[in-house]
Amino acid sequence: MAETAAPHEFVTDTHPAPVDADTRTAMISDPGFGRVFTDHMASVHYHEDKGWHDAKIIPRAPLSLDPATAVLHYAQEIFEGMKAYRLADGSMALFRPEENARRFNESARRMAMPELPDGLFVESVKALVRTDAHWFPPVEGGAIYLRPFMFASEVFLGVKPSAEYRYLVIASPVGGYFKSGAPAIRVWTSEHYTRAAPGGTGAAKCGGNYAASLIAQAEATRHECDQVVFLDAAERRWVEELGGMNLFFLFDDGSIITPPLGGTILPGITRDSIITLAKEAGLTVREEPYAIDQWEADAKSGKLTETFACGTAAVVTPVGKVAGVNGEFTIGAGGPGQLTEKLKSQLVAIQRGDAEDRHGWVHRIE
Ligand SMILES: *Cc1c(COP(=O)(O)O)cnc(C)c1O
Numbered sequence: 001m002a003e004t005a006a007p008h009e010f011v012t013d014t015h016p017a018p019v020d021a022d023t024r025t026a027m028i029s030d031p032g033f034g035r036v037f038t039d040h041m042a043s044v045h046y047h048e049d050k051g052w053h054d055a056k057i058i059p060r061a062p063l064s065l066d067p068a069t070a071v072l073h074y075a076q077e078i079f080e081g082m083k084a085y086r087l088a089d090g091s092m093a094l095f096r097p098e099e100n101a102r103r104f105n106e107s108a109r110r111m112a113m114p115e116l117p118d119g120l121f122v123e124s125v126k127a128l129v130r131t132d133a134h135w136f137p138p139v140e141g142g143a144i145y146l147r148p149f150m151f152a153s154e155v156f157l158g159v160k161p162s163a164e165y166r167y168l169v170i171a172s173p174v175g176g177y178f179k180s181g182a183p184a185i186r187v188w189t190s191e192h193y194t195r196a197a198p199g200g201t202g203a204a205k206c207g208g209n210y211a212a213s214l215i216a217q218a219e220a221t222r223h224e225c226d227q228v229v230f231l232d233a234a235e236r237r238w239v240e241e242l243g244g245m246n247l248f249f250l251f252d253d254g255s256i257i258t259p260p261l262g263g264t265i266l267p268g269i270t271r272d273s274i275i276t277l278a279k280e281a282g283l284t285v286r287e288e289p290y291a292i293d294q295w296e297a298d299a300k301s302g303k304l305t306e307t308f309a310c311g312t313a314a315v316v317t318p319v320g321k322v323a324g325v326n327g328e329f330t331i332g333a334g335g336p337g338q339l340t341e342k343l344k345s346q347l348v349a350i351q352r353g354d355a356e357d358r359h360g361w362v363h364r365i366e
Pocket residue numbers: 081205241242243244245246266267268269270271310311312313
């Protein structure tokens with residue numbers, strides 16, 4: 001039944017009823033995003049007296065939770081988002097998984113949760129991908145999106161850090177994000193709602209940040225926009241990020257601005273990778289605040305030529321129009337810009353093993 005485990009090794013439980021091959025083929029032929037899931041999940045338990053224990057790959061199944069489970073009341077929960085790729089030579093790889101492990105623990109510290117050893121985090125993801133390797137979608141740009149997460153599992157209504165936690169990783173075959181010439185999105189600047197305040201949880205990848213952003217996203221949708229742009233909470237002037245993607249501004253002199261990390265912005269791994277690639281391409285990258293009125297003035301004067309958003313799920317998404325209560329403005333010709341497309345294809349080529357990996361970003365799964 002179960003193999004014996006070495007440190008950081010995940011015991012794999014036999015699945016009594018995995019999805020049959022024909023059903024799986026149909027499920028992964030056009031998977032979309034986040035609706036199709038593989039057979040298994042990684043699971044580790046934590047108790048303050050025992051530490052982390054019971055690392056296993058188990059059949060993916062509903063959880064049974066007591067109604068007084070702490071996370072359901074006080075939202076002590078964090079997550080990560082990353083992708084496993086099938087490379088041209090048939091091998092499988094992750095992109096900078098150590099960075100996800102590090103960020104997961106930074107989120108854990110902010111939310112008063114226990115840190116998970118980096119090795120255990122990376123191994124949980126690798127063990128799951130190995131077990132469910134037959135779930136890679138055979139579509140152009142297909143990948144397995146991985147969602148590691150941790151929640152407070154103690155049954156107690158007192159307000160305090162939980163004494164028990166559950167760490168899980170689920171896997172979702174996804175496709176369709178890498179077609180070149182992706183349409184540019186229209187974004188909405190919310191006058192009223194902000195995402196993160198100084199001293200708050202903006203830099204932590206916690207579910208609560210997303211819960212707080214949904215009403216602003218609904219406002220954007222009502223105004224026929226795809227995403228919200230959040231401004232800083234103190235002055236409502238500095239552009240921070242979208243609900244789940246970081247922003248880059250490209251200028252006609254070959255320089256690039258991206259808002260600086262300072263506690264209210266999520267430190268994206270895609271953001272960090274783009275900064276590195278842009279610098280290597282000879283562009284000047286400045287991490288500095290950029291005001292919403294400057295954005296409009298620069299777009300109108302033509303000084304600003306392109307804007308894009310980036311994150312693991314959609315990689316790089318061009319921003320074509322920016323709308324708000326005072327009207328809207330267009331960036332460049334309103335479509336995907338040349339430099340945006342170039343940076344995107346460079347990043348995708350490295351992730352897919354089609355370009356030289358000069359920074360050791362590609363982590364193969366043996
Ligand atoms: C996850 C996330 C990002 C993007 O991070 P990546 O590591 O590039 O995927 C950006 N903003 C927010 C709010 C996020 O949660």
